[in-house]
Amino acid sequence: MERQHNYLIELVIVGLGGGIGGSLRYILSLIPIIGHLFLITMGINWLGALLLAIFGAYLSQVSNQLSLWQPFIGTGIIGGFTTFSTMILQINQLASHNYLIAGGYIFFTIFGGIIMVNIGRKIGRQFDEVTT
Template structure:
């Protein structure tokens, strides 16, 4: 039961962080490309790679990995943005978003794992 509250606490702060960062990025960077979600998911992949490859206590992995990073990254928004690009016939942007999100996401996670294994 305690683990559930630890994950929920982390997820609440991760979601709030994502929301505030999205607002900030949209204000500073006007674009019809979904940069805020892209940057959040790439940074989340990197940070989760660090967390999961570090020798952290299971409590911290639940709080920061499952909780915070689960609330911070946003797979559902990513999918809805893909659908919107498709519906608006923005096929080049859709292809770029998919390729860069998956490609850089994997690369960021891998780099995070490499970095995290040194802790």
């Protein structure tokens, strides 16, 4: 029974985090002129990769006392904030007009994300060094 109760708590926590992350993404889409461009989506995905890597690297070095923060921030906020399905739709739309731009978008999104993860891991590890 207690195990099921924990799943329900995590479900609520993820849902709240997802609402926050999705709302933040929506707010960015309202930026005049650039809010609906594919570059905003790429930036959101890069930022999400960076933040998730920072968070993951930090949590891997601290105790489990932050365990409820993991689904709230990682799956909820960052998962709700990033936009994989939007990225795929935009790739399809770009490819219908110009394959080179669509290919560049894929390349820069993926490799930019990899760079952000590596930067984020380094930052996350430094957080633990500062707090100890």
